[in-house]
Amino acid sequence: MGRPTVHDIAKEAGVSLATVDRVLNARPGVREKTIARVQQAVDRLGYIRDTNAANLARQRQYNFAFILPEGSSQFANALQDALQEAYTSQVADRTHLRVLRVPLHNPHAIVRTLRSLNLERLDGLALMVPETPQVRDAVSRIKDSGVAVVTLVSDLPNSRRDFFVGVDSIAAGRTAALLMGRFAKTSGEVLVVTDSLRSRDSLDRRLGFDQIMRNDFNNLKILPSLESYGDPDRMKRIIERTVAQRPRLIGVYSMGSGNTTLLSALRNSGTLEALTVLTHELTPSMRRALKDDEVAAVIAQNVGHLARSALRVLRNLCDNFPIFEAQERVRIEVILRENLP
Amino acid sequence: MGRPTVHDIAKEAGVSLATVDRVLNARPGVREKTIARVQQAVDRLGYIRDTNAANLARQRQYNFAFILPEGSSQFANALQDALQEAYTSQVADRTHLRVLRVPLHNPHAIVRTLRSLNLERLDGLALMVPETPQVRDAVSRIKDSGVAVVTLVSDLPNSRRDFFVGVDSIAAGRTAALLMGRFAKTSGEVLVVTDSLRSRDSLDRRLGFDQIMRNDFNNLKILPSLESYGDPDRMKRIIERTVAQRPRLIGVYSMGSGNTTLLSALRNSGTLEALTVLTHELTPSMRRALKDDEVAAVIAQNVGHLARSALRVLRNLCDNFPIFEAQERVRIEVILRENLP
DNA sequence: ATTGAAAAGAGGTACGTTCCTCAGATATGC
DNA sequence: GCATATCTGAGGAACGTACCTCTTTTCAAT
Numbered sequence: 001m002g003r004p005t006v007h008d009i010a011k012e013a014g015v016s017l018a019t020v021d022r023v024l025n026a027r028p029g030v031r032e033k034t035i036a037r038v039q040q041a042v043d044r045l046g047y048i049r050d051t052n053a054a055n056l057a058r059q060r061q062y063n064f065a066f067i068l069p070e071g072s073s074q075f076a077n078a079l080q081d082a083l084q085e086a087y088t089s090q091v092a093d094r095t096h097l098r099v100l101r102v103p104l105h106n107p108h109a110i111v112r113t114l115r116s117l118n119l120e121r122l123d124g125l126a127l128m129v130p131e132t133p134q135v136r137d138a139v140s141r142i143k144d145s146g147v148a149v150v151t152l153v154s155d156l157p158n159s160r161r162d163f164f165v166g167v168d169s170i171a172a173g174r175t176a177a178l179l180m181g182r183f184a185k186t187s188g189e190v191l192v193v194t195d196s197l198r199s200r201d202s203l204d205r206r207l208g209f210d211q212i213m214r215n216d217f218n219n220l221k222i223l224p225s226l227e228s229y230g231d232p233d234r235m236k237r238i239i240e241r242t243v244a245q246r247p248r249l250i251g252v253y254s255m256g257s258g259n260t261t262l263l264s265a266l267r268n269s270g271t272l273e274a275l276t277v278l279t280h281e282l283t284p285s286m287r288r289a290l291k292d293d294e295v296a297a298v299i300a301q302n303v304g305h306l307a308r309s310a311l312r313v314l315r316n317l318c319d320n321f322p323i324f325e326a327q328e329r330v331r332i333e334v335i336l337r338e339n340l341p
Numbered sequence: 342m343g344r345p346t347v348h349d350i351a352k353e354a355g356v357s358l359a360t361v362d363r364v365l366n367a368r369p370g371v372r373e374k375t376i377a378r379v380q381q382a383v384d385r386l387g388y389i390r391d392t393n394a395a396n397l398a399r400q401r402q403y404n405f406a407f408i409l410p411e412g413s414s415q416f417a418n419a420l421q422d423a424l425q426e427a428y429t430s431q432v433a434d435r436t437h438l439r440v441l442r443v444p445l446h447n448p449h450a451i452v453r454t455l456r457s458l459n460l461e462r463l464d465g466l467a468l469m470v471p472e473t474p475q476v477r478d479a480v481s482r483i484k485d486s487g488v489a490v491v492t493l494v495s496d497l498p499n500s501r502r503d504f505f506v507g508v509d510s511i512a513a514g515r516t517a518a519l520l521m522g523r524f525a526k527t528s529g530e531v532l533v534v535t536d537s538l539r540s541r542d543s544l545d546r547r548l549g550f551d552q553i554m555r556n557d558f559n560n561l562k563i564l565p566s567l568e569s570y571g572d573p574d575r576m577k578r579i580i581e582r583t584v585a586q587r588p589r590l591i592g593v594y595s596m597g598s599g600n601t602t603l604l605s606a607l608r609n610s611g612t613l614e615a616l617t618v619l620t621h622e623l624t625p626s627m628r629r630a631l632k633d634d635e636v637a638a639v640i641a642q643n644v645g646h647l648a649r650s651a652l653r654v655l656r657n658l659c660d661n662f663p664i665f666e667a668q669e670r671v672r673i674e675v676i677l678r679e680n681l682p
Numbered sequence: 683a684t685t686g687a688a689a690a691g692a693g694g695t696a697c698g699t700t701c702c703t704c705a706g707a708t709a710t711g712c
Numbered sequence: 713g714c715a716t717a718t719c720t721g722a723g724g725a726a727c728g729t730a731c732c733t734c735t736t737t738t739c740a741a742t
Contacts, residue, residue, distance in 0.1 A: 005728060016691040021730070029689055031738095052393040052435075053728035056697050174679040182524050182637065212679065296523065332680035338515040338553065339673035346698055357721045362700065370719060372708095394698035397727050 004045040013041035024049065026320075055094060062095040064124040064314055065117060066152070067110070070101030073257060074283035075303070076128070079153075082307035095311065105196075105230065107132040114138040124148040124314035126165070130199045131156050148317035152310055153301070154201045162317050165310045167301045167330045169201040173208025173255070175332050176278050179297050180209075180251050181217035183276045188250030191242055192225045193235075195256035205255045205280075220251070232261040239265035251276040260285045263294055282335055290337045298335040305330050345386040354382035365390065396435060403436040405465040405655055406458060407493070408451070411442030414598060415624035416644070417469070420494075423648035436652065446537075446571065448473040455479040465489040465655035467506070471540045472497050489658035491651055494642070495542045503658050506651045508642045508671050510542040514549025514596070516673050517619050520638050521550075521592050522558035524617045529591030532583055533566045534576075536597035546596045546621075561592070573602040580606035592617040601626045604635055623676055631678045639676040646671050 004012075010020045015034060022030050023038040030038075041047070066083060068076045080099050087097050102110045111134045117125070125147055129135055136159040139149055143160045155164040180190060192209065194202040206225055213222050226242065228235035235258050243249060243266065252275055254262055259279045266272040272294055279286055282300040289295040309328045316323050335341070345353075351361045356375060363371050364379040371379075382388075407424060409417045421440050428438050443451045452475045458466070466488055470476055477500040480490055484501045496505040521531060533550065535543040547566055554563050567583065569576035576599050584590060584607065593616055595603055600620045607613040613635055620627055623641040630636040650669045657664050676682070 003728095006730095007728085017729095018692075018731090019690055022690085025730080027731095031689060034689080050397070050728050052396040053697090054730070055393040056391070056397055056699090057728075057730040059697060059730085171679055175677060178677050178679045185526060208679075329682065331674070331682050333672070334675035334677065334680060336516060336519050336675065338512055338519045338549075339675060341670065341672050344698095347700095348698085357723095358699095359701090359722075360720060363720090366700080368701095372719065375720080391698050394727090395700075397729090398698075398700040400700085400727055 003050070004047045005050070006047075008045055009038065009041045009047050012045055013038045058094075060094055062123050062315055062318060063098075063121055064095060064126065064311070065098045065100060065122060066126045066128075066310075067100050067102055067113065068128050068152075069104040071104065073104075074285070075257070075281045076101070078283070078303045079128070079306060082303040083311075085304070086307045086311055095315070102129065104130065107134050110135055111138050114142065117142070119145040119147055122147050123318045124150070126150045126152045126310045126314065127156070127161070128152040128154055129156075130154065131159075135159070148314050150310055150313050150317070152306060154199060157200070163313050163323060163328075165306060165313055165328060165330065166201075167332050169204030170208035170211075172280070172299055172332050173205035173210075174212045175208075175334065176205070176253050176255075176299055177209040177212035177217070179278055179299075179334065180253060180276060181213065181220060183296055184217070184220060184250055186250060187219035188248045189221045189223055189246055190251040190253060191223050191246070191249060193239070193252065193254045193256070193262060194225055194227055195230050195258065196227050197225055199256075202255050209253060209255075225255075228256070228258050228261075230258065232258060235261045236265045240269060243269040243271050249275065251278070253277075254279045256280070259283075259289070259295075263289055267294070282333075282341075287340060290335065290340060293337065296336075300333045300335050301330050302333060344391070345388045346391070347388075349386055350379065350382045350388050353386055354379045401435055403464050403656055403659060404462055405436060405438055405467065405652070406463055407438065407440045407467045407469075407651075408454060409440060409442050409469050409493075410445040412445065414445075415626070416598070416622045417442070419624070419644045420469070420647060423644040424652075426645070427648045427652055436656070443470065445471065448475050451476055452479050455483065458483070460486040460488055463488050464659050465491065467491045467493045467651045467655065468497070468502070469493040469495055470497075471495065471537075472500075476500070489655050491654050491658070493647060493651055495540060498541070504654050504664060504669075506647060506654055506669060506671065507542075508673050510545035511549035511552075513621070513640055513673050514546035514551075515553045516549075516675065517546070517594050517596075517640055518550045518553035518558070520619055520640075520675070521594060521617060522554065522561060524637055525558070525561060525591055527591060528560035529589045530562045530564055530587055531592040531594060532564050532587070532590060534580070534593065534595045534597070534603060535566055535568055536571050536599065537568050538566055540597075543596050550594060550596075562589075566596075569597070569599050569602075571599065573599060576602045577606045581610060584610040584612050590616065592619070594618075595620045597621070600624075600630070600636075604630055608635070623674075623682075628681060631676065631681060634678065637677075641674045641676050642671050643674060 006017060006020050010017045015038060019030060019034060020038055023035050068079060083097060083099060100113055102113050110129050119142060125142060127149065136156060139156060139159040139161060143149055149161045151161045151164045153166040155166065192206060197203055210222060213220060226238045239262060266275065277295045278297050278299065279295055280299050282298050286295060286298045290298060309330060313323055313328055347358060347361050351358045356379060360371060360375060361379055364376050409420060424438060424440060441454055443454050451470050460483060466483060477497060480497060480500040480502060484490055490502045492502045492505045494507040496507065533547060538544055551563060554561060567579045580603060607616060618636045619638050619640065620636055621640050623639050627636060627639050631639060650671060654664055654669055
């Protein structure tokens, strides 16, 4: 005999199929006592729901929307590709995905996009946007209409989102600091660069970076964060100026994007080779930089994991299923020249 | 209208359901011309096979056996747990798993276990065993009876196995070397320890380690590998002797198991704090060692990935489906104190 | 004892695919 | 034009679960 089915459970528990179904799907109309009897039968026979048959019968369609930053962000593009891949593979079947791209630095446009969603036929929403009061309010409104909301990569801690899928940015910053401290051969100064300190994850990375630096590596002096505001020219200028003024610079930690510009500026200044450079997100240009020994390590999160995890969490939220936090914890990956995937 | 079904394809191509089914499942009995017509209909409508319905109807049962090393190996235990988890989740449905544990250092017993398998009702086999001629022969015999064979963690390169699921051990060794070189503050000597150099992955790790050390870090001198043969007493002795004889020792790279013994020996000698220690596999004791700053980094492979990947590959081999190599490549993870999962 | 709501049973259809049989059509070689 | 082999069609039964309607039972409150 193969795997037990609902029929076997019904027989074992001495109830009808309908009752088993009610218990398994947590529908009302069953006495506590009977629920327990069915549960016991399930445990005794080791019944596992056949998800294939269940999904087939259920004919459930999940409508999910993903809001990602627009523009040239290689990371967002990679994430969209990963979603597309999950969609074509069996991971996301019976799921309809809509990916919307919004301007990262324009809260107004983000809110407009959120308002444009047809909440009637939306089951879940995944958001990767900076934290602003307007966005928090919009999320509240969306939650009120019963849509599951997940934040992606960058959290909205004080909003009513159901779950956050992404890495702990403080821990990521701490990891960067540990690498910087361990890699540094001498004492000196370390520069921290980012797009903007207004984004939650940059702030948290800096926080974590400082924690470890202060505790474990006080031979290294951390300079105030420089912000590029996503502007290559500005990035170029601030890097050139800093390098000229700081002869004791031994490392650079880049918490945001614009790393290609950063590296070319350092290359032009002739200091790149002597510096320990750490960046985030494994983009094609960072792969090249690792291979060329221009970047010592890249701290990354697996976009495939992010995509699959977000989909899984959204689906479980829609079905009121529990979420296994351990499984959804996205790892902080350390990528060096020799363990490039 | 929702997703197109086989019925839609049949209508679109002007053939019957049976013919569509024959084409989709590459069964014989269909003219080239008709095959093309069906293919076109599939492309035109964008038909995607509903895997849920397919699996349900197919009623395929996959019978897989896993051969893992027995004993106290925390890694093998974790792998078995991961398999168990995959089994209870939907990842492994319609799959029957048998996990057999064999003595690692006894090729004879391994072969006996392999011979005891009922090949008639076995669809796939995953092996994590050291490479010996006897094992290679046994694999040949198993392959002859049409069973899919996958090697796990440690490859059997000259056998007739279908696929290897695990990390590139040479690259893992190179990663360790890169870390050792970057972490080292001064020049000195580095010790390499392992269970036995007769196992393929230890050999490869050493190979990779030497490559990078030779090329990039010739300020560090690598000592000949020490083998513990899985014997704690021997481990203790050889470590004590080496530490006493080598005052310029700055790092230890442990390629195998027995790390708890290794660390306690180093701790007793009073040199642990000054050493950069690198190990493999994130066991509970290595987690602790990372937190206590006794181990600088652990190079690990995700056992969950290994388990899922092995199952996926075995299933695809059974169904003659293609294997997406990129998806099955297991990452070499670098775990530090701050990015512990 | 009667009532009525809650709980449980009985029986059914549907989901999309696989795989089976049997009959009918078409092509191929003589 | 006939036998033979190869295609194709038609129809249907399964797979295990979900979910529907309609009855029947249970049990406590009156």
